[in-house]
Amino acid sequence: MVESFTRTEQLALAKGRARAAAPPRTDVAAPDVPVARIAVDIPLAHLDRLFDYVVPLNLHESVVPGCRVKVRFAGRDVDGFVVERAEESGHLGALAPLRRVVSSEAVLHPQVLAVARMVADRYAGSLGDVLRMAVPPRHARVEAEGPGGEATQEPTKPAPLHPASLGLSWTREVGGEALLERLANGGSPRAVWTALPGIEWASQLAEAVVATAASGRGSVVCLPDIRDVERVGAALEALVGRDGFVVLTSELGPAARYRAFLAVARGQVRIVLGNRAAAFAPVRKLGLVAIWDDGDDLHAEQRAPYHHTREVLLLRAHHERCAALLGGFGCSVEARSLIESGWAAHVSAAREQVRRAAPLVHVTGDTDAELARDFAATATRMPRRVFEVVREALRAGPVLVHSPRYGYLPALTCERCRQAARCAACSGPLSRPSESVWPGCRWCGAVAEQWSCPHCQGRVLRAPVVGSLRTGQEWGRSFSSVRVHNSGGDHVLSDVDDDPAIVIATPGAEPVAQGGYAAAVLLDTWLTLSRPGLRVDEEALRRWLNVAALVRPGSEGGRVIAVGEPTSPTLQALVRWDPAGFASRGLDERRSAHLPPVSRLATLTASPDVLTEALVSLELPKLTEVLGPVEVADGEARVVLRIPRERGAGLTKALQQLQAGRSSRKLASVRVQVDPLELT
C-alpha cells in the first residue's frame, strides 16, 4: 500500500515512525557507567527498592542522577528517578533497557533521597509515598522558561556578618547572640527557642537565616500557616531582597510550585520558606532547618505515611549535619524532650524579660457557663471583669476576642435532658447557622421546625455553645460604638490596624494587630479543655499563648482575660507564661503513660477480620505492647502497638514487612500510622 503514497507523505510517515517508536538501541549500551539504578514509582510495599536498568548508548548523556525517566516494569511503562549511574549491577538476570528520559533536570538530590528514605522507614511507609511530596510534579513549560542548568556562580553572599550588626532582636534571649554567631561561623547549633511575645519572632527567624547565609549556607524554614510564611517572607525580604529566597507552599499551584522548586534544585536560591511542602526542598549546602510552632497540627501530613514536618527536619539536620531551630511561643512536649535529652539547647529569655514583654494575664470565673443558653436568647452574658477591662482597653486600641467555635449556635441540645439534638431525617447534628434562620441539620440541611427530643419528648432546644458569629453580634451590642471584625471559617483576616475595634477570631484565624492588641479575651476555655484527646492541654496552652503574644506588653497596658476555671493548671501556666515548665510536666506524663515521644506508637486500622489476620503474621519485636484491638468508627477495628522509643526502628521495620507481605500476597490493605497526633 505504501506505493500509493506520495513522496511527501512517505517522508512524513517515516519521520513520524522514527519519532513515535524511537526504540532505544538496546543492543548497544553506554560506553561508561552503563547501569542506572532507578527508584520506580510503584505503590506496592514489597517493591520498595531500587531496580537496575541498562542505559542505551543514545541516552548516555541525558541519564543523569536525579532525573526523571520512564522504564518498563512488569510489562508496563512506569515513572522513576535515576538514583545513580553505576559500572555494574548486582542483579543476576538480564537488565532491561531504560526506555526514555523524561527530562535531564536533576530533581531528586542525593540528600533529599536519603532523608526521604529515612522518613519512609521512620513512619513504616514507602519511599514512593514520600517522594511524591518531596518532588513536585514536573511542569514542562516552567522547566523550559528558566535559564536552565546549574547556577554558574555561587549566589551572592551577604557581607561577612557579626551578630551585633543584625540589630537587637536576639539580645533578649540567653544564648541568642551565641546562636547567631555559631550559625554565621559555619557551626551547627541545635536549639529549642521559646520566643518572647510580640511580632519580633519573624525578624528573628529571618536573622537566623541571614546569619546562616553569612557562612555560605542555605536554610529551610517551615511555618504552619500561609500567613506566617508571609510574615517571615516580609522580614526576610527586608534583609536579603525579594530574589534572595523562594516561597514554597502546597497552595502555590503546579506552575509556581515547580518554578520555586526548580530555582532551589538548580542552586539559584538557597533559602526556602514555606509550609510542610518545603521541608524536602533540595537546598545546596544546607546550614539550617527551622520550624515555627511545631505543635501546630498543620505540620502533620494528612497523606501516607503521615509524617510530621518537625521529624522530617530533625532527620535532615541529623543527616546533613546542619543546625536545627525549633521556635514558638509555646513549647511542644517533643521539643521539650530534645532539651531534656541534651540534643538541643534551650534558648529563652530570663524571667525578667518575659515579664517585660508579656501582657498581664488574669483568669476570671464564668458562673454563666453553667446557665442554660436558650437559642433564642439575645442577652449578652459577660463577666463584669471582662466588660470593664475591654471597655478600658478599647480606648487604647483593638481588642481580640477568642471564641473557640466558628458559627452562630454551632451545637444544640435538648433543654430538658441535655442530649445532643439530632436531625429527624438523617440523625445529623443540629445547629443554628445565623440569627435569621431556624435551627437545621448540618448534614442534610433540613429545617428542624417541629423538633422533639427522641429521648424525653422535650420540645425546647438549648445552645450550650455560643459560636464566634453570635459572640460578635453580642459584643457589638454591648460596645455599640465600636466596629466588630470577624475572622474565622472561610473568612480569615490577616491584619487589623490600630484603631479601636473588636476582633472576634476562632483558633488559628487570629489577625495580627500592627501595634499589638490592647487586650485579648479568651472565651469558653472550658470548651477547649473539655475536648477529648491526648494533647488537649498542651494544644490549649499553645493556642492561648499564640493569642496572648499578639497583645501589647503589660507595661504598655496589654491585658489578657481568660474566662474559665482559675485553678486549671493550663490556665495557670498561661498566667505565669511558663510554656517550658508546662511542657516538662507534659513530658513526665507521656513518660508514665508510655506515649510518644518517650515511646514509639503505631496504630493498625482495618476491618476486624483483616486486622486479626494481620496480627497473626506480624512478627513484633521484643517489648512491644499490644493494646486492643477495639472497634472504632465505620465497622473498623484498631490496634495500638507501642515500644520504647530506642527500639522504634524494630517496630517500624516489622510493620514494613507486614505491609510488604500483604501487598505481595494481594491481601486487603491495613492502614498503619506511626506516632499519630491523636487516638480518636
Next chain:
DNA sequence: TCAATCCGTATC
C-alpha cells in the same frame, strides 16, 4: 493429549 484455568512468584 491438549487446552483452559488457577495459583504463586517475580518484576531490573
Next chain:
DNA sequence: ATACGGATTGAC
C-alpha cells in the same frame, strides 16, 4: 499491579 510459568483440571 501485570506477566509468566508451572501445576491442575477437564474434555475428547
